[in-house]
Amino acid sequence: xxxxxxxxxxxxxxxxxxxxxxxxxxxxxxxxxxxxxxxxxxxxxxxxxxxxxxxxxxxxxxxxxxxxxxxxxxxxxxxxxxxxxxxxxxxxxxxxxxxxxxxxxxxxxxxxxxxxxxxxxxxxxxxxxxxxxxxxxxxxxxxxxxxxxxxxxxxxxxxxxxxxxxxxxxxxxxxxxxxxxxxxxxxxxxxxxxxxxxxxxxxxxxxxxxxxxxxxxxxxxxxxxxxxxxxxxxxxxxxxxxxxxxxxx
Numbered sequence: 001x002x003x004x005x006x007x008x009x010x011x012x013x014x015x016x017x018x019x020x021x022x023x024x025x026x027x028x029x030x031x032x033x034x035x036x037x038x039x040x041x042x043x044x045x046x047x048x049x050x051x052x053x054x055x056x057x058x059x060x061x062x063x064x065x066x067x068x069x070x071x072x073x074x075x076x077x078x079x080x081x082x083x084x085x086x087x088x089x090x091x092x093x094x095x096x097x098x099x100x101x102x103x104x105x106x107x108x109x110x111x112x113x114x115x116x117x118x119x120x121x122x123x124x125x126x127x128x129x130x131x132x133x134x135x136x137x138x139x140x141x142x143x144x145x146x147x148x149x150x151x152x153x154x155x156x157x158x159x160x161x162x163x164x165x166x167x168x169x170x171x172x173x174x175x176x177x178x179x180x181x182x183x184x185x186x187x188x189x190x191x192x193x194x195x196x197x198x199x200x201x202x203x204x205x206x207x208x209x210x211x212x213x214x215x216x217x218x219x220x221x222x223x224x225x226x227x228x229x230x231x232x233x234x235x236x237x238x239x240x241x242x243x244x245x246x247x248x249x
Contacts, residue, residue, distance in 0.1 A: 006187045009045045011081025011111075017099075017122075018070050019054040022061040023087030026116045026174050030084045033178040033194060040193055043186060052076040054099050074102040082112045082181070085119030086174070091140045092147065093118075095125035103128060107164065114166040114181065116174030123165065124148045132162040137170030138208050156207040169208040176204055 014034045016027065035049035053059060053070040060067055077083055083106055088095070103126040107113060115123050120136040121144065123129050133152045136144055141155040154160060159168040159177040161184075168177035179202060183191035188202070195202035 006185065009081065009185055011079075012045045012047050013050065013080050014047045014082045014084065015050045015052050015076050015080035016084045016086060017054050018051050018059055018068050019089065020059055021089040022059065022068060023117070024061050024066065025171055026086035026119070027061075029116065029172075029174045029178060030086050032198065033175070033182065034082075034084070038194070038197075040197075041186075041190055043190070047082075050076050050080070054096065074098060077102045077106045077111070080106060080111050082114065085113070085115040085122050087116055088118040088121055091118050091121050091136070091143045093121065095122050100126040110164070112164050112166065112181075114168070114177060116168050116177065117170045120144060120167050121147070123167065124151060128165055129167075132165055133160050134162075134165075134167040135160045135169050135208075136167065137173075139170070158204060158208055173208060175200065179203070 016030045016034070018027070031049070034047045038046065050072070051068070051070045052075075053073050057070070058067050059070070083103065099122065103113060103122070107126075107128055113123065113128065115136075117137050118140060120129075120134055120140075123134070124144070124147075129148075129151055131152075133154055135154050135157050138155050141153055145151065145153060157169065158173040159166065159180060161180065166177060166181065168174045175198070179191055179195055179200075182194055183202070192202045
């Protein structure tokens with residue numbers, strides 16, 4: 001099969017937002033996919049990763065456990081081809097107008113903007129989700145719908161690609177979205193290379209409804225325990241495999 005070459009990215013600069021109370025897991029996903037050196041990928045237009053501070057320095061991550069270095073402030077968004085919002089400080093958290101204005105300006109000149117999990121509220125506050133489908137973590141759907149009743153939310157999918165604006169469900173679904181963008185930019189072969197290094201599937205089927213709605217019945221554990229004990233007892237009566245069970249007595 002002939003190798004399919006994808007067009008060069010017109011702007012490969014990726015800027016991730018960092019803010020006081022940064023969601024570490026979501027930020028880690030973004031940094032892992034777009035910020036690592038990848039000698040196995042020889043594309044000259046591979047992503048160039050930058051971190052932009054939303055709030056005054058120093059910035060502390062979630063729980064105050066970690067301080068973070070950055071490459072600059074919101075001015076970095078002016079040159080970004082792709083902007084990533086790795087979560088936010090709660091779905092009811094305030095969004096600075098300076099950030100909203102910077103995102104609107106970036107969108108107006110064609111930058112792509114992605115949100116992971118609660119980062120959706122930043123896009124909504126900036127007015128960038130009008131007329132677009134979007135998603136977020138299933139446990140935030142009702143709160144987000146109450147805050148932004150005009151939003152068109154899909155609670156069942158892992159991510160939504162609306163072209164310039166992309167949103168993902170909770171936490172690990174951000175990885176699905178990031179790999180989707182790599183696949184969109186560079187094709188399946190390179191997306192598979194990134195996924196292989198991450199030791200994850202390059203594409204997950206299904207939606208975020210893959211969680212247990214009902215608790216396991218209380219007696220289920222004891223029933224399975226009894227079954228396992230019976231199986232172990234039966235195995236003990238069987239010797240090395242010869243094609244037939246060992247006779248008792």
